[in-house]
Amino acid sequence: xxxxxxxxxxxxxxxxxxxxxxxxxxxxxxxxxxxxxxxxxxxxxxxxxxxxxxxxxxxxxxxxxxxxxxxxxxxxxxxxxxxxxxxxxxxxxxxxxxxxxxxxxxxxxxxxxxxxxxxxxxxxxxxxxxxxxxxxxxxxxxxxxxxxxxxxxxxxxxxxxxxxxxxxxxxxxxxxxxxxxxxxxxxxxxxxxxxxxxxxxxxxxxxxxxxxxxxxxxxxxxxxxxxxxxxxxxxxxxxxxxxxxxxxxxxxxxxxxxxxxxxxxxxxxxxxxxxxxxxxxxxxxxxxxxxxxxxxxxxxxxxxxxxxxxxxxxxxxxxxxxxxxxxxxxxxxxxxxxxxxxxxxxxxxxxxxxxxxxxxxxxxxxxxxxxxxxxxxxxxxxxxxxxxxxxxxxxxxxxxxxxxxxxxxxxxxxxxxxxxxxxxxxxxxxxxxxxxxxxxxxxxxxxxxxxxxxxxxxxxxxxxxxxxxxxxxxxxxxxxxxxxxxxxxxxxxxxxxxxxxxxxxxxxxxxxxxxxxxxxxxxxxxxxxxxxxxxxxxxxxxxxxxxxxx
Amino acid sequence: xxxxxxxxxxxxxxxxxxxxxxxxxxxxxxxxxxxxxxxxxxxxxxxxxxxxxxxxxxxxxxxxxxxxxxxxxxxxxxxxxxxxxxxxxxxxxxxxxxxxxxxxxxxxxxxxxxxxxxxxxxxxxxxxxxxxxxxxxxxxxxxxxxxxxxxxxxxxxxxxxxxx
Ligand code: HEM
Ligand code: SF4
Numbered sequence: 001x002x003x004x005x006x007x008x009x010x011x012x013x014x015x016x017x018x019x020x021x022x023x024x025x026x027x028x029x030x031x032x033x034x035x036x037x038x039x040x041x042x043x044x045x046x047x048x049x050x051x052x053x054x055x056x057x058x059x060x061x062x063x064x065x066x067x068x069x070x071x072x073x074x075x076x077x078x079x080x081x082x083x084x085x086x087x088x089x090x091x092x093x094x095x096x097x098x099x100x101x102x103x104x105x106x107x108x109x110x111x112x113x114x115x116x117x118x119x120x121x122x123x124x125x126x127x128x129x130x131x132x133x134x135x136x137x138x139x140x141x142x143x144x145x146x147x148x149x150x151x152x153x154x155x156x157x158x159x160x161x162x163x164x165x166x167x168x169x170x171x172x173x174x175x176x177x178x179x180x181x182x183x184x185x186x187x188x189x190x191x192x193x194x195x196x197x198x199x200x201x202x203x204x205x206x207x208x209x210x211x212x213x214x215x216x217x218x219x220x221x222x223x224x225x226x227x228x229x230x231x232x233x234x235x236x237x238x239x240x241x242x243x244x245x246x247x248x249x250x251x252x253x254x255x256x257x258x259x260x261x262x263x264x265x266x267x268x269x270x271x272x273x274x275x276x277x278x279x280x281x282x283x284x285x286x287x288x289x290x291x292x293x294x295x296x297x298x299x300x301x302x303x304x305x306x307x308x309x310x311x312x313x314x315x316x317x318x319x320x321x322x323x324x325x326x327x328x329x330x331x332x333x334x335x336x337x338x339x340x341x342x343x344x345x346x347x348x349x350x351x352x353x354x355x356x357x358x359x360x361x362x363x364x365x366x367x368x369x370x371x372x373x374x375x376x377x378x379x380x381x382x383x384x385x386x387x388x389x390x391x392x393x394x395x396x397x398x399x400x401x402x403x404x405x406x407x408x409x410x411x412x413x414x415x416x417x418x419x420x421x422x423x424x425x426x427x428x429x430x431x432x433x434x435x436x437x438x439x440x441x442x443x444x445x446x447x448x449x450x451x452x453x454x455x456x457x458x459x460x461x462x463x464x465x466x467x468x469x470x471x472x473x474x475x476x477x478x479x480x481x482x483x484x485x486x487x488x489x490x491x492x493x494x495x496x497x498x499x500x501x502x503x504x505x506x507x508x509x510x511x512x513x514x515x516x517x518x519x520x521x522x523x524x525x526x527x528x529x530x531x532x533x534x535x536x537x538x539x540x541x542x543x544x545x546x547x548x549x550x
Numbered sequence: 551x552x553x554x555x556x557x558x559x560x561x562x563x564x565x566x567x568x569x570x571x572x573x574x575x576x577x578x579x580x581x582x583x584x585x586x587x588x589x590x591x592x593x594x595x596x597x598x599x600x601x602x603x604x605x606x607x608x609x610x611x612x613x614x615x616x617x618x619x620x621x622x623x624x625x626x627x628x629x630x631x632x633x634x635x636x637x638x639x640x641x642x643x644x645x646x647x648x649x650x651x652x653x654x655x656x657x658x659x660x661x662x663x664x665x666x667x668x669x670x671x672x673x674x675x676x677x678x679x680x681x682x683x684x685x686x687x688x689x690x691x692x693x694x695x696x697x698x699x700x701x702x703x704x705x706x707x708x709x710x711x712x713x714x
Contacts, residue, residue: 008697014695014697017694038633121634151708151709153700157639157698158702159636160636160668161635161636161665227708235640238637238640239640239641277701279708282711285710288710289710
């Protein structure tokens, strides 16, 4: 992974000192809360229902074991012993004290971590495919590009006071595991007919109260032009994006109101003027940055192991876990392992400090000392030897991290909702737990196959409910929390916004409603291979509506 | 005016804003700056004066409108109506980098301690601080950070292309 230079370290130290100064000025009263807000928000610090919330950046979801240990230490020392992995691959702490935050940042800086630009109207942490570098369907490793974007966007002096927040995601594979179509800018690595690497550039995706799928404004951008092109898009947005209305300030509205064609012309015209500037990426720059993401020294292994295969036959729990939570690796004899953070005992994405420490140890022992975070709020050990899977599984099971449900009905994305969030209109965590409790039968979960349920506690859509196969939005109707169902969304390469199916359900009805939706699918699928989404797209809303309201 | 910084030094300000040339009987003296509209309307008469000239842009004006005039101007005034409104950062970079303006680019409005570093990187070198800001303290803001990653008006190349 990327190793900090002396200057990178220097920048973090200066940033911590600067933020310490801002906190001091605030505590002394030299800085009003309103002015401090702009500063703390650029550093991931939100004021929530009960306390401050600190969001720490995990650039493109990649963590070393030592970084994970530091996250555990912070959870223990400054929080209530846990952290929450978010849909943008970051981690959030729900209970830090304002006066402790500079010390937390100090501890983070020691392991090359920070909270820079994890909130506020600036370019946020760039997210990517959690399987980068190991996936079989990869065109090219997206991480070197992400790191260049990280450096370009960090404290960008021109784009630190944008109309609204700005999120970039990069995918390097055929299958989209980074939800690039619902980002302000989505970059898809592709090869053109000449075999050259470049990007399909999507702009104007986003969720919130006006969900939109990003539009392709360029079908092939040579990789050398990535940063000049990003700079052109951001410059157009900074100058023309709306600032009169918070809800119309995202770039998706600018693209929509300007028109795709006109917007593209504006960007291309700006780009023409800067495409040979200092941001042009040369071959030697790529060589330098790719040097940090070279393949590890994999051992030459057969893609089979007697012990592993015996356990598959003799131990049902192991077989289930292996079926659900393991993915093929590009290297023979290795596997990718998903650690499920979706159990009946913890809110989705939550991990305790003890679990974090244990995960760090497991990464050292079995997976080259690295951990990745995923868009669906799980973790990944990316380089596990086939022969180590039985031992790893035992340890994961003991840690309650081996629920066999990856990409299945109980692998739920949920925002914090009314349990933590000041903007919430309803609770979301209890709903996700009620669903998890209802669908606790492995055979049924297995039969339902690949299906996604996402829950948001208000219209801001942090839980990505619009792009779930089954989305749940909590709203407050005359003092009671009720839940709207949307069906048919997808965050993958076939990205789509789901449609509301009908009137909302009460909290004690929503799990039954989900059950009904799933039964309609089971009864109507053509064969067990047909996924929920495919069936839904084929048969449409009426059957589901009838069952729910008929 | 006390709350003014030029080229990282606390300075007295010699510039006066001016509008309404058509209604006035004589040309104003001294160093003056006028709104863009006034400039576009009365460019020639303004240029007949002896004093230095500046133009004030609103943050929705395209700086390209004055690009051919820049060698006759000594000051361009930009506005930051609210701290959160960062449009003028782009205007500043265009003036400096694309149109090669050599004179003073001045920030006015909500010009606060925590933006000075970014403003300077975008080519702004005159700062009319908001009234409540402490000038001598504000001078520290320019040096809070010494490492920069990306090109801007002060650096042609990103950090990975710079020779140390
Ligand atoms: C608890 C404190 C939080 C607050 C106050 C908050 C606030 C918001 C707001 C206001 C929006 C809508 C922005 C817009 O549409 O322009 C938003 C969107 C979003 N938030 Fe949060 N959020 C919080 C927590 C989270 C968490 C825990 C996650 C991840 C699990 C998250 C991930 C996102 C994502 C992915 C979006 C959608 C971005 C888009 O519209 O494209 N947020 N958040
Ligand atoms: S969706 Fe609403 S309730 Fe949930 S975290 Fe975002 S702002 Fe809070």
